Amino acid sequence: MQDRVVLGHTPQEVDARINRELLTNxxxxxxxxxxxxGFLALVVALAGGAVGYMVNKGIGVSGLHRPVFWGFxxxxxxxWVGISHAGVMLSAILRLSQAEWRRPATRAAEIxxxxxxxxxxxxxxxxxxxxxxxxxxxxxxxxxxxxxxxVRSPLVWDPTAITTYLTSSIMFVLVALIPDFAVARxxxxxxxxAIYSVLAMGWRGTPRQWRLQIVAGFLLSxxxxxxxxxxxxxxxxxFGIAQSVEGWHSTVFAPYFVIGAVHSGVSAVVTVMIILRWxxxxxxxxTKDTIDSLGRLLIVxxxxxxxxxxxxxxxxxxxxEDAELGLRKMQFFEAPYSWLFxxxxxxxxxxxVPLWLFKNxxxxxxxxxxxxxxxxxxxxxxxxxxxxxxxxxxQGLTFSWSTYHPSVIEILLVIGSFAFVSMNIxxxxxxxxxIPIYDIKEGEILKDEIKIGKVTVPAAKREE
Amino acid sequence: MAxxxxxGVFKTADNAxxxxxxxxxxxxxxxxxxxxxxxxxxxxxxxxWMPKHRLYAFPFFGxxxxxxxxxxxxxxxxxxxxLVTGGKPIIAIPAMAVIVYEGTMLGAILMTIIGVIFxxxxxxxxxxxxxxxxTEGYIGIDLNCPDDRVNTAExxxxxxxxxxxxxxx
Numbered sequence: 001m002q003d004r005v006v007l008g009h010t011p012q013e014v015d016a017r018i019n020r021e022l023l024t025n026x027x028x029x030x031x032x033x034x035x036x037x038g039f040l041a042l043v044v045a046l047a048g049g050a051v052g053y054m055v056n057k058g059i060g061v062s063g064l065h066r067p068v069f070w071g072f073x074x075x076x077x078x079x080w081v082g083i084s085h086a087g088v089m090l091s092a093i094l095r096l097s098q099a100e101w102r103r104p105a106t107r108a109a110e111i112x113x114x115x116x117x118x119x120x121x122x123x124x125x126x127x128x129x130x131x132x133x134x135x136x137x138x139x140x141x142x143x144x145x146x147x148x149x150x151v152r153s154p155l156v157w158d159p160t161a162i163t164t165y166l167t168s169s170i171m172f173v174l175v176a177l178i179p180d181f182a183v184a185r186x187x188x189x190x191x192x193x194a195i196y197s198v199l200a201m202g203w204r205g206t207p208r209q210w211r212l213q214i215v216a217g218f219l220l221s222x223x224x225x226x227x228x229x230x231x232x233x234x235x236x237x238x239f240g241i242a243q244s245v246e247g248w249h250s251t252v253f254a255p256y257f258v259i260g261a262v263h264s265g266v267s268a269v270v271t272v273m274i275i276l277r278w279x280x281x282x283x284x285x286x287t288k289d290t291i292d293s294l295g296r297l298l299i300v301x302x303x304x305x306x307x308x309x310x311x312x313x314x315x316x317x318x319x320x321e322d323a324e325l326g327l328r329k330m331q332f333f334e335a336p337y338s339w340l341f342x343x344x345x346x347x348x349x350x351x352x353v354p355l356w357l358f359k360n361x362x363x364x365x366x367x368x369x370x371x372x373x374x375x376x377x378x379x380x381x382x383x384x385x386x387x388x389x390x391x392x393x394x395q396g397l398t399f400s401w402s403t404y405h406p407s408v409i410e411i412l413l414v415i416g417s418f419a420f421v422s423m424n425i426x427x428x429x430x431x432x433x434x435i436p437i438y439d440i441k442e443g444e445i446l447k448d449e450i451k452i453g454k455v456t457v458p459a460a461k462r463e464e
Numbered sequence: 465m466a467x468x469x470x471x472g473v474f475k476t477a478d479n480a481x482x483x484x485x486x487x488x489x490x491x492x493x494x495x496x497x498x499x500x501x502x503x504x505x506x507x508x509x510x511x512x513w514m515p516k517h518r519l520y521a522f523p524f525f526g527x528x529x530x531x532x533x534x535x536x537x538x539x540x541x542x543x544x545x546x547l548v549t550g551g552k553p554i555i556a557i558p559a560m561a562v563i564v565y566e567g568t569m570l571g572a573i574l575m576t577i578i579g580v581i582f583x584x585x586x587x588x589x590x591x592x593x594x595x596x597x598x599t600e601g602y603i604g605i606d607l608n609c610p611d612d613r614v615n616t617a618e619x620x621x622x623x624x625x626x627x628x629x630x631x632x633x
Contacts, residue, residue, distance in 0.1 A: 010475070010601070011475075011476065011477075011601035012475065012597075012600055012601035012602060013601075014601060015502055015503075015599070015600045015601030016600050016601065019599065019600060140537050140540075140541045146544065146545060147545055148541035148542075148544055148545045149541065150547070150549060151538045151541060151542055151556075151559055151560055151563055152542075152549060152550075152552055152556045152559040153549075153559075156563070157559075157562045157563060157566075160562070160563045160566045160567075161562070161566050163570075164566040164567075164569060164570040164573075167570060167573070167574070168569070168570065168573045171573060171574065171577045172573075174577075175577055175580055175581075178584075178586070179503075182599060183502070183599045186596035186598075186599045186600075187596075187599075201581070201586040201587035201588065202586060202587050202588025202589065202590075202591055203584075203586065203588075204500050204588070204591065204592075204594060204598075204606075205500045205501050205502055205503075205598055205599070205604075206498045206499065206500060206606075207498065207499055207501075207505070207507070207510070207512045207514060208498075208514060208515065208517070208583075208584065208585075209584045209585075209586075210501070210503075210504035210505070211504075211507065211514065211517070212517060212519060212580050212583050212584045213504065213580075213584075214504060215517070215519055216519070216576065216577075216580040219519065219520070219523065219576055220573065220576055220577075223523060223569060223572055223573050223576060224573065226569060227566070227569045227573075230562075230565060230566065230569075234562060438502070438503045438504065441502060441503035441601075442503045442504050444503075445503060445504075445505065446506075
């Protein structure tokens, strides 16, 4: 039986309570919020210091050396691009399918997308060692020498795709925020009111404005979905198009990366929602039903991802090429890669998915929190195992083989990236409601109960 | 004759619908008023007039612009710096297709956003008559009314259960 949210009796009581509870994070701040933000800011500052040190001393302070020139930073880039896919994908698919349980999940998912993507885009720039020089490679701007970016290179496709996705995601979030800015405008005073008035752009809530909001939700969802698929496909082509690295040159990489991104991203959204529920007391909105539905979705996504993982391995072994077999042998059986592989496969699939089959686990915030964190540990390692072992065996001659040991700088950058995303989500939660207020109110209007035989079951009228 | 805005604030949708019906009986048409709500109601819930929008045209226009700009940027930069790499042609269509695709989608999405704002008649620098209770579950009927009928409109709204009626001075 669905656990119904009892928010009030009259429409005014319901709306007042929704406004109060969902604007809590915007209007009031608990002390623990600032403690958490302060701690995260400290970690981000440390990572910033690490970047400054690397820029000053050169890329030699990282663990990158011949032949492994892509390490933690590029792994982290691929990981965060993956995380970013959950958000808008989840939001778009749930909007298009009019899934009723989407309402509390969409905005948090979209915000995760935006900040994950912003973090991802930083890493190739930092990785270059001389961040300002990336301008030469990515933007069609002639820096006096008449040399333009090579549009035939996947390294130019990446910034194009990511910029498109980031711009679209930010716009998608902002358009859906206009009615909620109006709610904040009507509940604040002074400078805050002036700022929210500008952001709300004079929103009044006419039927035409609501109609366009709903149509825009569908239209933008339909437009963003193909972009979302293209972005991680293009990231996968950074590897798939390179013919000289064993383990990279695979035709299945695009769908494998996309579905892997959805797996890690949806898991991250669940983790974030559980943290927000705890931090802002959103027990009435992020319910057991919400995470139960996300858990069911995760079972399907994880299994689809595992299928692609399996065929990627199968195809590579089936060729019986010595170099490819040697690489797989190293990944599966030689330490430390073998331990990483075991951890990845257990945490990425074999621990969480069987657990999600149990309803009690799917409806437990504690278990869903633990299992979704496990998935992302596994998926981070997966990206590492795709990138590094192939490069370690890139050269044909064995004396050129080497391995990779990350430096403290790189470890700090990875930790800092997690702190950066978390800090930004918390900071933005001071400005915007992370659960769409109007969407929740619409759900209350459309919510109903129907009597079937001797039982009364919850129902929802579908919006047009 | 000069017109004034009259805003009735109602507690329930039923009261608002009653007010609308009585306004029609008093000679107002559904083009004279609009409903203000704090959340979306099913279309036609208040018998409101809904002029057609052209939002669907915006992404098409944006896609065409994005496609054209992307073609010009990719082909233009390739021709400007005709460096052969990997034996591939200077204008390599499969490679350009990726950037052109992203440019097309970006154009379509940006124009959709502009379309939503334009068709929603935003930004609206002057709010006009408004009540902050609307975002708290109350329903507003915003009536555009001739000067000499303001009192009639106010009376109709109060008789229909309006908790408050405001009008321009």
